[in-house]
């Protein structure tokens with residue numbers, strides 16, 4: 001029996017090796033890359049900071065190289081021009097994302113928007129979501145943005161007046177979670193019972209983001225995948241809790257839905273109901289709403305929260321830059337409140353936020369699948385190759401940036417860099433659908449922090465800015481800062 005098992009394993013390794021050689025042989029230019037082991041491929045070499053490992057390979061193997069994520073043949077793209085061609089001119093070939101069990105499970109079999117695999121379904125969901133997140137349909141959110149940010153600044157004020165150290169993670173997460181709930185459920189004015197339910201919901205959602213951010217070798221091994229899917233179905237209850245919660249929200253919306261809500265929706269759920277009601281049955285609309293809301297909430301909370309936390313780190317670690325942004329705000333805004341119409345008159349604040357997004361791209365890699373054999377600029381990519389767009393590599397490449405490890409907002413005031421087509425929100429038709437909302441929130445929140453407070457480290461020593469990669473690139477460990485309220489003379 002043991003002999004049969006050993007022979008089966010050896011047979012698998014030999015066949016697997018032949019399959020890898022065939023793919024590598026067909027890939028031509030993209031064949032360079034680190035040496036893979038059977039079953040795990042190069043996963044074992046990525047360590048606990050995969051963004052740094054991929055950057056190291058970029059320096060070693062050039063702008064396009066090969067990697068094996070377990071059994072998956074991947075091409076890593078670190079070239080901005082090639083990327084633009086892939087995601088703009090050949091979007092049909094690179095539209096879809098990665099097909100692995102953890103994504104299949106947590107996206108309810110590739111439903112929602114972010115992980116949809118069917119092109120027609122994606123187009124329909126994408127149009128509906130873009131419509132629901134347009135300025136016209138998110139007026140309720142914009143009218144609440146100011147008050148939520150004011151509440152956030154008040155919490156900071158309390159800490160500065162007592163001298164108690166301030167924990168950015170807790171308060172940034174609260175700010176962004178509240179805003180996202182307002183966007184989807186228009187919860188303003190609901191009582192505390194609701195806020196308790198929303199907290200529980202938020203904890204479950206955070207747990208899913210952690211689970212999804214930690215794909216294991218089981219996800220990438222064809223042999224082990226079926227067991228993983230069963231394991232998820234058995235162990236993880238969070239997504240069931242979240243589904244039940246949104247289900248209930250949907251029922252309450254339907255009960256109170258009036259014809260006028262089609263043109264004047266109260267929130268995201270109303271807009272999707274208004275748009276889908278004619279085409280689908282009530283049960284189908286319910287399923288679509290639950291999956292879309294699930295997806296939009298997961299996408300809209302984690303990344304903006306992470307960037308606000310990074311803002312605290314870079315403000316505390318760079319006091320001279322902090323004073324420069326503050327000086328601009330004092331001169332341009334004076335003692336009134338910052339508003340979105342100030343964006344054009346605050347170039348240095350804009351540059352600070354862009355530099356933050358460059359040095360810590362919240363989603364450092366973007367997974368896409370290549371749906372047919374294709375050659376672009378002499379790079380051949382075989383069908384079914386997984387594409388890893390290495391935003392972190394592009395953001396830290398000496399080809400595009402002088403001294404890329406340095407935090408230097410002024411680089412974005414230089415006309416050479418201002419128009420560089422680089423965005424942490426992605427490129428082309430499948431780029432981030434919430435990027436304008438995210439940019440508005442970040443502008444008001446980060447500008448508000450700098451205008452009202454001086455942020456410093458607790459003991460004069462710099463806060464660790466190396467970052468940890470889960471689903472997004474977060475600050476490595478929980479940290480606190482000291483705050484001093486700024487009083488205008």
Ligand code: HEM
Nearest residue numbers: 113114299300303304363425426427430431432433434438
């Ligand atoms: C700092 C904040 C954010 C960052 C860095 C970010 C980044 C991204 C990136 C890189 C993608 C993938 C793009 C691609 O494949 O080319 C994405 C997709 C997406 N984002 Fe965002 N995002 C942010 C905020 C938001 C917000 C606030 C929302 C919702 C209101 C949102 C909703 C989505 C959705 C639904 C998708 C999937 C789009 C699709 O597959 O068609 N994101 N985001």
